[in-house]
Amino acid sequence: MAPRKKDDILNAALRLLAEKGYERLTIEGVAELSGVNKTTIYRWWPSKAALLGTALVEAQELGFDVPDTGSLRGDLHALLDGLAWLLTTPPAADIAVAALGAAVNSPELAEAAKGFFADRFAREQPIFERARERGELADSADPMMIMDLLAGAVWLRVVFRQLPLDDGFTERAVNAVLDGVGRPGDPRAGRPARAGG
Amino acid sequence: MAPRKKDDILNAALRLLAEKGYERLTIEGVAELSGVNKTTIYRWWPSKAALLGTALVEAQELGFDVPDTGSLRGDLHALLDGLAWLLTTPPAADIAVAALGAAVNSPELAEAAKGFFADRFAREQPIFERARERGELADSADPMMIMDLLAGAVWLRVVFRQLPLDDGFTERAVNAVLDGVGRPGDPRAGRPARAGG
Amino acid sequence: MAPRKKDDILNAALRLLAEKGYERLTIEGVAELSGVNKTTIYRWWPSKAALLGTALVEAQELGFDVPDTGSLRGDLHALLDGLAWLLTTPPAADIAVAALGAAVNSPELAEAAKGFFADRFAREQPIFERARERGELADSADPMMIMDLLAGAVWLRVVFRQLPLDDGFTERAVNAVLDGVGRPGDPRAGRPARAGG
Amino acid sequence: MAPRKKDDILNAALRLLAEKGYERLTIEGVAELSGVNKTTIYRWWPSKAALLGTALVEAQELGFDVPDTGSLRGDLHALLDGLAWLLTTPPAADIAVAALGAAVNSPELAEAAKGFFADRFAREQPIFERARERGELADSADPMMIMDLLAGAVWLRVVFRQLPLDDGFTERAVNAVLDGVGRPGDPRAGRPARAGG
DNA sequence: TACTAATCGAGACGGTACGTCGTGTCTTGAC
DNA sequence: GTCAAGACACGACGTACCGTCTCGATTAGTA
Numbered sequence: 001m002a003p004r005k006k007d008d009i010l011n012a013a014l015r016l017l018a019e020k021g022y023e024r025l026t027i028e029g030v031a032e033l034s035g036v037n038k039t040t041i042y043r044w045w046p047s048k049a050a051l052l053g054t055a056l057v058e059a060q061e062l063g064f065d066v067p068d069t070g071s072l073r074g075d076l077h078a079l080l081d082g083l084a085w086l087l088t089t090p091p092a093a094d095i096a097v098a099a100l101g102a103a104v105n106s107p108e109l110a111e112a113a114k115g116f117f118a119d120r121f122a123r124e125q126p127i128f129e130r131a132r133e134r135g136e137l138a139d140s141a142d143p144m145m146i147m148d149l150l151a152g153a154v155w156l157r158v159v160f161r162q163l164p165l166d167d168g169f170t171e172r173a174v175n176a177v178l179d180g181v182g183r184p185g186d187p188r189a190g191r192p193a194r195a196g197g
Numbered sequence: 198m199a200p201r202k203k204d205d206i207l208n209a210a211l212r213l214l215a216e217k218g219y220e221r222l223t224i225e226g227v228a229e230l231s232g233v234n235k236t237t238i239y240r241w242w243p244s245k246a247a248l249l250g251t252a253l254v255e256a257q258e259l260g261f262d263v264p265d266t267g268s269l270r271g272d273l274h275a276l277l278d279g280l281a282w283l284l285t286t287p288p289a290a291d292i293a294v295a296a297l298g299a300a301v302n303s304p305e306l307a308e309a310a311k312g313f314f315a316d317r318f319a320r321e322q323p324i325f326e327r328a329r330e331r332g333e334l335a336d337s338a339d340p341m342m343i344m345d346l347l348a349g350a351v352w353l354r355v356v357f358r359q360l361p362l363d364d365g366f367t368e369r370a371v372n373a374v375l376d377g378v379g380r381p382g383d384p385r386a387g388r389p390a391r392a393g394g
Numbered sequence: 395m396a397p398r399k400k401d402d403i404l405n406a407a408l409r410l411l412a413e414k415g416y417e418r419l420t421i422e423g424v425a426e427l428s429g430v431n432k433t434t435i436y437r438w439w440p441s442k443a444a445l446l447g448t449a450l451v452e453a454q455e456l457g458f459d460v461p462d463t464g465s466l467r468g469d470l471h472a473l474l475d476g477l478a479w480l481l482t483t484p485p486a487a488d489i490a491v492a493a494l495g496a497a498v499n500s501p502e503l504a505e506a507a508k509g510f511f512a513d514r515f516a517r518e519q520p521i522f523e524r525a526r527e528r529g530e531l532a533d534s535a536d537p538m539m540i541m542d543l544l545a546g547a548v549w550l551r552v553v554f555r556q557l558p559l560d561d562g563f564t565e566r567a568v569n570a571v572l573d574g575v576g577r578p579g580d581p582r583a584g585r586p587a588r589a590g591g
Numbered sequence: 592m593a594p595r596k597k598d599d600i601l602n603a604a605l606r607l608l609a610e611k612g613y614e615r616l617t618i619e620g621v622a623e624l625s626g627v628n629k630t631t632i633y634r635w636w637p638s639k640a641a642l643l644g645t646a647l648v649e650a651q652e653l654g655f656d657v658p659d660t661g662s663l664r665g666d667l668h669a670l671l672d673g674l675a676w677l678l679t680t681p682p683a684a685d686i687a688v689a690a691l692g693a694a695v696n697s698p699e700l701a702e703a704a705k706g707f708f709a710d711r712f713a714r715e716q717p718i719f720e721r722a723r724e725r726g727e728l729a730d731s732a733d734p735m736m737i738m739d740l741l742a743g744a745v746w747l748r749v750v751f752r753q754l755p756l757d758d759g760f761t762e763r764a765v766n767a768v769l770d771g772v773g774r775p776g777d778p779r780a781g782r783p784a785r786a787g788g
Numbered sequence: 789t790a791c792t793a794a795t796c797g798a799g800a801c802g803g804t805a806c807g808t809c810g811t812g813t814c815t816t817g818a819c
Numbered sequence: 820g821t822c823a824a825g826a827c828a829c830g831a832c833g834t835a836c837c838g839t840c841t842c843g844a845t846t847a848g849t850a
Contacts (some may be wrong), residue, residue, distance in 0.1 A: 021302045037823045101301020105218045113357050141378045152349020160310050180377030181338040234802045415696045431828045498692020499612045507751050535772045546743020554704050574771030575732040628797045
């Protein structure tokens with residue numbers, strides 16, 4: 001029901017993904033590194049993408065803790081810091097970025113990515129529920145939109161623009177989404193908090 | 198200084214990229230489709246990524262018009278609608294998404310992606326300047342953050358979550374970023390508020 | 395330990411060698427003709443020369459029977475006729491000549507040629523032993539010199555001079571080496587035989 | 592009527608032939624080494640073989656002096672020593688052996704080889720005429736057979752057997768051909784007999 | 789000295805074959 | 820039931836030369 005050296009295989013896959021990137025990751029390489037015959041891998045996974053799919057699902061490197069800081073602002077900030085860490089700090093970043101990038105080209109990995117974000121989002125729900133209870137969030141506000149804005153900004157900045165995330169990036173992003181960037185002179189702009197006011 | 202059938206080659210590359218995706222795009226395929234010998238392509242581009250780099254730079258499909266609707270909200274909305282179109286409407290979407298996804302795995306394409314976004318951002322500057330002149334934008338607001346939030350959200354929603362962009366998505370995203378999503382019950386006047394209304 | 399279609403491959407190699415000559419013989423051609431993939435050939439032979447080396451060693455076309463006519467003169471004559479046949483009668487001649495010619499340019503084939511002649515020479519030893527026992531050959535006579543003179547003459551005449559071997563060529567060559575061509579008026583010159591007399 | 596750098600081209604061709612052998616000699620290599628454009632060579636010679644043909648004809652390295660020692664034995668010995676030198680002493684040997692070997696695979700070079708030996712043979716005629724006048728050679732003796740035996744033996748020994756030519760080789764070969772190797776114990780007077788002594 | 793051939797360099801090209809890597813499949817025999 | 824070992828067809832890789840072509844630039848020699 002499962003290959004005897006499953007863990008070796010998956011670890012080898014992740015390590016090679018981090019080292020070489022998705023394109024230059026080969027089944028043969030995984031087989032060699034994990035001390036397994038090539039045919040064994042093909043017996044259990046139909047493709048490179050499927051193998052990686054399993055590897056990513058079982059990797060705890062990509063997990064995260066749901067923060068509970070007492071304020072929506074604090075929770076989002078913590079969440080975004082975690083994501084920023086995941087996308088910028090090796091070796092997890094190498095794995096995460098390569099896998100998410102490869103998802104574009106592979107339906108199987110796309111499915112994994114979809115699941116990854118769906119799972120994250122599901123686990124983030126309590127944050128928004130608590131925020132609503134605290135009156136920090138309008139009932140009509142759309143949590144997924146908030147997360148897409150924030151997480152998307154980090155991805156775009158880090159991967160596509162290839163710019164470093166300066167110290168305050170995550171905080172400013174959270175503030176922008178919570179408070180808005182329009183209306184100059186508005187006393188709510190550009191400050192930390194007033195959460196709930 | 199340039200291959201005689203440069204346009205044929207680049208068009209073939211883009212077409213095959215759209216049809217097959219980055220991984221299954223081969224130089225030999227491009228050569229055959231463009232009626233050129235394989236060696237001719239290698240004479241001019243050292244790699245698949247380099248070839249695609251050129252093709253993408255010269256592709257007008259990926260260009261965009263800078264809107265000027267009279268309001269920041271309108272401009273951003275138009276901008277985001279354009280990006281949403283680019284990432285969802287074939288065949289441009291196939292090209293754009295595959296290329297941006299591949300950028301993760303290839304330094305050369307990453308450079309192209311960087312240039313793509315840098316160029317877009319440069320051309321978007323007037324929108325923010327006009328907005329500041331109109332008093333729609335605080336001096337302290339960070340235009341790149343705005344764009345990262347908005348464009349990132351579209352990317353994440355479309356590519357990673359693989360969810361359709363419903364009708365009001367771009368508008369709600371713009372509103373969220375301009376007005377903020379916090380402060381429930383806050384009666385904002387003067388615009389068709391949705392996200393935080 | 396051996397390719398499944400070894401014989402097909404070697405036969406194809408010899409056939410193409412005969413048809414096209416060494417230079418225009420290609421591994422891809424052998425692969426196609428033998429119904430095998432190119433990589434299979436490369437798995438077993440590192441080069442065209444190595445492949446041919448094997449093919450030639452295993453080819454019985456290049457074998458010969460050691461004659462035993464009862465006289466040294468007769469044996470040498472038979473031997474030389476056999477060699478003349480090998481170098482002039484297609485398709486064996488095409489193979490043999492092409493291979494020996496190519497040996498000059500390839501250490502691997504040179505080794506094969508060396509082995510070919512060494513093997514022949516070893517098998518020719520009984521001829522000379524019998525001749526010595528019969529008193530037809532001086533103890534001091536050098537068998538390899540005899541064979542070099544005779545075989546070399548055929549090679550040079552056929553391949554380098556490209557002249558046909560007229561009917562009596564081999565006989566005259568043997569007579570010349572056994573009896574010498576000097577001393578005009580010597581009753582032993584220019585006649586058939588007196589072997590042992 | 593002739594390329595401006597003809598000599599450079601031919602010298603480059605011979606040098607590369609000696610260095611790399613016939614197979615690995617390329618027109619492009621000759622062009623580069625001779626400081627000439629590839630097309631210039633193609634303008635004047637239709638093929639590698641044709642180029643080499645010209646180069647060999649114009650090479651004085653391959654010439655020889657007709658000896659006149661006063662005896663057939665001496666002349667043949669000198670002749671054979673010269674040939675042995677040509678086939679064993681670099682760099683002339685590299686050129687001569689490679690060219691003669693390649694002749695097998697190329698009609699054009701075969702023609703050159705034919706001419707080479709025909710020319711040599713024509714120039715050797717006086718040796719045999721003088722020998723006949725001196726009574727050293729039977730009228731019925733065949734000079735070309737003598738030369739084929741001798742030259743062929745050297746070629747075979749050096750190229751095919753890849754054995755070194757020991758000191759007395761040429762002398763013993765000449766003696767064998769002039770005196771014959773048969774008839775043990777036959778008391779031949781008047782010369783330093785070795786082969787059949 | 790100018791002109792007018794002949795000759796050349798440069799650059800590009802279609803094409804064949806090279807030798808290699810990785811894919812995904814299959815069979816056999818061991819554990 | 821799981822696996823290693825090994826062989827394989829196949830597709831593509833990136834490279835080396837082939838032989839050809841066009842187009843200007845040089846050279847000569849000769850008018």
